[in-house]
Amino acid sequence: MRAPRSEVYAALLDPAAVERWRVPDDMRAEVHEFEAREGGRFRVSLTYVDDRPGKSTGRTDTYAGTFTRLDPDLVVVETMAFESDDAAMTTPMTMTTTLADTPDGGCLVTMVHEGVPDVLRPEDNEAGMTMALDHLARYVEGG
Numbered sequence: 001m002r003a004p005r006s007e008v009y010a011a012l013l014d015p016a017a018v019e020r021w022r023v024p025d026d027m028r029a030e031v032h033e034f035e036a037r038e039g040g041r042f043r044v045s046l047t048y049v050d051d052r053p054g055k056s057t058g059r060t061d062t063y064a065g066t067f068t069r070l071d072p073d074l075v076v077v078e079t080m081a082f083e084s085d086d087a088a089m090t091t092p093m094t095m096t097t098t099l100a101d102t103p104d105g106g107c108l109v110t111m112v113h114e115g116v117p118d119v120l121r122p123e124d125n126e127a128g129m130t131m132a133l134d135h136l137a138r139y140v141e142g143g
Helices: 005-012 017-020 122-140
Strands: 027-034 042-047 059-072 075-082 092-099 107-114
Touching: 005 017, 005 092, 005 107, 005 122, 017 027, 017 122, 027 059, 107 122
Parallel strands: none
Antiparallel strands: 027 042, 042 059, 059 075, 075 092, 092 107
């Protein structure tokens, strides 16, 4: 991304920014709770703009969790789970986001998901995060 690590890190921990960037193209986001500190809780809903069913209720996927590690401008580790009546969807997941400088003064963002529920297709998870990362790039680059 064509932005310094500090700006990208700030966007990872700003609930208003998260509502704008951390969402696939075909959904909208709502942040219900967001304590950007180690041990702080968050709760976010993603709602489809069309009539597709959500993982939680109606057209909505809601997930909640905690920030388990925050290294300023370097690493954000989040542990989270979907809210769902389907026990197969509620497997705890860990998402680790690392930030590194690029030679041109930008930032390389790497997101690794661990523990994604087996009932979710890996390619769907990857597609959603690719869209979100594209939104993050536009957000931090001022677009």
